[in-house]
Amino acid sequence: MSQRIARSSTIWLVTTLLLVSAPLFPVLPFAVIGTVIFCVFWRYRQLQGQCGEASTWLKVLLVVFCSISIYIEFKTLVGLAAGASVLVAACSMKLLELKAVRDTWIIMLLSFFIVVTGLLFSQSILMAGYLLVVLVVVVSAMAALHYQSGRKRLGFVFRRGAILSAQALPMMLILFLVVPRIPPLWSVPMPERDATTGVSDSMSPGDIARLSQSDKLAFRATFDGKVPPPEERYWRGIVMSHFDGRTWSQEDHDKLSVRQDITEDGLVRWYPTPSWYTIGEDTDPEYRYDIILEPTGQSWLFSLGPAWEPIVDAGVTRDYRLIPRNPVDFRMAYQLESHTRQANERDLPTWMAELNLRLPYDGDREARAYGEKLSKQFDGDPIKITNALLQQFRTQPFYYTLRPPLLGANTIDEFLFATRQGFCSHYAGAFVFVMRAAGIPARVVAGYQGGEYKPDDRVIQVRQFDAHAWAEIWVPESGWVRVDPTAAVSPERVREGLEEAVAGEGSFLSERPFSPVRFRHVDLLNKMRLSWEKLEYQWQRRVLGYHHNSQEALFRRLFGDRDMYQTLAIVLGGATALFLLVMSAVLLWPGRIKRTALEKLYDRFCRKMAKKGFERYPGEGPVAYGQRIAESAPELAEVAVTFTKYYASCQYGRGSENPSDTIKQLKVTLSSV
Incomplete structure (x- = not known):
């Protein structure tokens, strides 16, 4: 876990931090916002080779500065807004000591908490949509870290993150519908600066x-x-x-x-x-x-x-x-x-x-x-x-x-x-x-x-x-x-x-002057406004308004007058069994892992060598495999060593700048066998 962090993974982390923090900027103290920008800028200069690691005194100074600023702003270090500020400040300052892969996982896990925190301040449909996209970006950042040893394009990594997020959606929807709706054990007061809206006393x-x-x-x-x-x-x-x-x-x-x-x-x-x-x-x-x-x-x-x-x-x-x-x-x-x-x-x-x-x-x-x-x-x-x-x-x-x-x-x-x-x-x-x-x-x-x-x-x-x-x-x-x-x-x-x-x-x-309500006489604009407000209304009523009574009414329509907790046990048990069944089928499916064109060529090479009596041993690497063939069959030495070394370089090293040329060259080498 102490391997060097790839440049692309660092860029993903910085992007993730900015995206998850942005919705909280209206409630964060200026000192915390400044800390986020400073840490991102410092990390950027590090990537450019223009500065070294942050010193210990700088990190301590930032911690003290943010703590004092948050306390002055909210008169506490706990609570909704103060807690969110501490979380964002801690996540951003972690960028300054980004040395090992373990540090990147800490930032990504903190990012998930910050995403949820955004919903505590705004539950609008726009905020939910934005945070859903940000969630995909966080998962993509995790995928980028996983693939950092190889050369994966931006589209591939983001697509992988989107697929992983989509696979979790069914379970999320099931849990949303069936998990018992119980009142919170405590309430968190909102910041005083947002305390008055509408008709006054x-x-x-x-x-x-x-x-x-x-x-x-x-x-x-x-x-x-x-x-x-x-x-x-x-x-x-x-x-x-x-x-x-x-x-x-x-x-x-x-x-x-x-x-x-x-x-x-x-x-x-x-x-x-x-x-x-x-x-x-x-x-x-x-x-x-x-x-x-x-x-x-x-x-x-x-x-x-x-x-x-x-x-x-x-x-x-x-x-x-x-x-x-x-x-x-x-x-x-x-x-x-x-x-x-x-x-x-x-x-x-x-x-x-x-x-x-x-x-x-x-x-x-x-x-x-x-x-x-x-x-x-x-x-x-x-x-x-x-x-x-x-x-x-x-x-x-x-x-x-x-x-x-x-x-x-x-x-x-x-x-x-x-x-x-x-x-x-x-x-x-x-x-x-x-x-x-x-x-x-x-x-x-x-x-x-x-x-x-x-x-x-x-x-x-x-x-x-x-x-x-x-x-x-x-x-x-x-x-x-x-x-x-x-x-x-x-x-x-x-x-x-x-x-x-x-x-x-x-x-x-x-x-x-630009309020949509002022343009009610413009038919097209008014229809757009009404459609959006209808969508907002359904979001508030069906999603945000889904509480204990709504859940009980839903179960009554689906399962009759059966006891609610008995129904919950049946639904949760069935959903869990279905989830385990689907995951088992996916994990045990032989063709679930797609082979790249390069890997398929290597499979063909292994099959040809096996026909000539040189079957690859379990766990044997490509270079060792080619060396063994060369020692046992001198007539195959040039082809085996050339193919396996070039394959290993492309698959595990920097490889060629043009992947299509690599595939063509390996095909030519393989055709000579």
Whole structure:
């Protein structure tokens, strides 16, 4: 194992290191990326003969430098991002002490771990395809090391790596389908720098307008049966009851009494019939759907109105927010049953009424006076006050825009009585403020509204630019009722989406001029976009969404109601037996090893010599074989020695620069026998 490493094998190793490390560059510290580049450059100069082996002090310096840099970046040397950084740094620094074949095997084995690490940060279909190709390259690098004693072309080595990888695919697919899907023993937190995506837990004027410039996917919802029309697609997420004069924010979970039940299996589920929740066993849900939520790093889920279906590791708060046990650091799939109408609660607790009537001590005096005026005018009737305020939005010169003017200290007054230009957050915040001033409990709800419907898959695809804010008011006998003041100013926003609502000012995704969503009117480009998104959806649902329930359903379709673990044992046992049978047949097949043209010529030579009484001994090399023939039969000496020496040189040494000429010359020599 101490033989010299061929130049071609070194090139394969360097290429492999760069390819497996590239997907991790966005999360690696700059020091680690610099170390990778430095080690590759150093090895390249070694191949050119421009520098010698790296000194011990240089290696120690790099180790200390990378360790300190990783710790400064992540405040730890363990964890997902820090561990990946350590792995990449160790693999790259191994290039500096590449002396024996054993060192190359260490790099290649580390490369397999780095390939898997890439999937922890991104599980997109593009990343999976890229890493599959990289996996073939790693296997090809192993083949290049195996063949380094001979002269094998790039295509031959890569083809051999592809064949070996393809042979492993059937077993990989079988294991993917049948290995039991069990929850992880621990969870790994994601880096904090990726912790916030999408709707935030607070809302100031202009916040959602900025989010509307993003075309990133928020989630996909697949419906079983009825699909909600556009005006019912209110995806509820955050409830904000606190207002400090400029920013709306949500109250603590503890203050809102998270309703959860720890069952015997340790999973968090909702109470079957909470005393304050009257929609349930006696009411059929309007919609049944599955949601695949993209990573947000936040602690809330989205639903169509009040949802009524237990979610693993989730609870529901007193204001109907869905709270997962852990932040959504990875793509999450869950099932829901919902009612688009609000829950008809039996009563409103005093503490909740006070919470949703609270206003800042001072400021926005005109809005306060306006609310008090409406309350006196309509005797505190919440429906009449709401209709009057919405009528004000419809008839007065209010405008819906993504480019609202900046507001000063009294944001509500300036918006209602001066600028009258705003986005959904302006209208929802002002509406709730006036309703509270009128003595009506009210709160702001943030989430998404609308979404692109794809009838082929019964999927609604919601993006970040669908972010929206609306209001909920308390109506005796009816409970919390949804009111969207934006719909009074811009009905197009609810019926047709944001693009149509702001078409006049041309502000839709103005900061992303090359977004594919902006070219929905171009038929060819739109078809390409839809096809790609459909492929992504199937990848997420069929592959990434393949969990315990999916596996159980698959086995039930294939094997009936047989016990799942008994089925797993049968399938795994059968797959193992089939694999061993196929491998035995392949290994024992006499013609499985293909002979090269050079080897076939040597076989012909051996057969001819055997006919003349000189059969080759087991384990006898070509040179020794030719020498024995020459000593026993002088008339065959020239042919035997010439042929065997030339064959040995071509097969085990450097050989000829032109293999075809070699074959011709050996054929001429052999024909003289």
